[in-house]
Amino acid sequence: MDGQSESPELWAFLESLHRGDILSGTVAAIERFGVFVALDxxxxxxxxxGVGFIAFPELSWRHIxxxxxxxxxxxxxxxxxLQFDTYNLEARLSLKALEPDPLRAFADRTPVGQEMRGTxxxxxxxxVFVDLGDGIVGLLPSGDAPGRPAASPVEGFEAGEEIAVVVAEIDPPRRRVLLSRPRRP
Structure with a gap:
């Protein structure tokens, strides 16, 4: 649809918005591809x-x-x-942008090399994906599981099991935490 000629009022409203503006509204519908928000x-x-639309990754920092x-x-x-979607004539929104990023806080308080327990x-x-708490999930790569045969490096870990890990790398831009196993003498 040509939004500019069919809905000039809506086009003008969306064009007046700037990245970072805070918009309020009511959740109007939850569809399989995202959430519609009826803006105030x-x-x-x-x-x-609704004119507002939140894609699923913008709902929360945590895995949902x-x-x-x-x-x-x-x-x-x-x-x-976030942006004016001119094709769908909608305001792309983020709910998580107003929440503190748990990975940033984790990176600030956790030095690389720190040993911790995770599930x-x-x-x-x-x-193996390991839940470190506070919405942080780290990856223990399969090549790094000492004492286990190389052919089946990740067998033997069970969901819910608590294990000791070491923070090997924190990569905020890629939203990644890499883990290793503690080296025992």
């Missing part, structure tokens, strides 16, 4: 339940199983404006 200010959307872990239809929320979340071919 500005006109309604001609097709969608379902959007309803974070929001419910009818809930009042404030979000940060095995799941085992995959590349290694």
């Amino acid at each position: 200010d500005g006109p309604a959307h001609p097709l969608f339940p 199983d379902a959007p309803t872990d974070v929001v419910r239809v009818g809930q009042r929320i404030s979000c940060e404006f 095995v979340e799941k085992t995959v071919s590349i290694g």
Whole structure:
């Protein structure tokens, strides 16, 4: 649709927004591809339940199983404006932008080389995901599991098991925490 001619009011409203603006509204619908927000200010959307749209990765810093872990239809929320989606004529929003990033806090307080305990979340071919608490999940790569045969480096870890790990690398831009096993003499 040509939003500029079909919905000049909405186009003008969206064009007036700037990245970082805080917008308030009500969760209008939760779909399989994202969350629609009916904004307090500005006109309604001609097709969608709301002018605001939050993609799932923008809901929370933490891993979530379902959007309803974070929001419910009818809930009042404030979000940060990310960009004007001219194709869908909507305001792309972020809920997590208004929350402190737990990885940043973890990086500030955790020196590389620190030993800590974590809980095995799941085992995959590349290694073991370990929950370190506070929404931080680190990866213990499969090549780094001393005392285990190389052919099956990640077998033997079970979900829910508590293990000792060492923080090997914290990479905030890639949102990654790499772990290793403590070296025992």
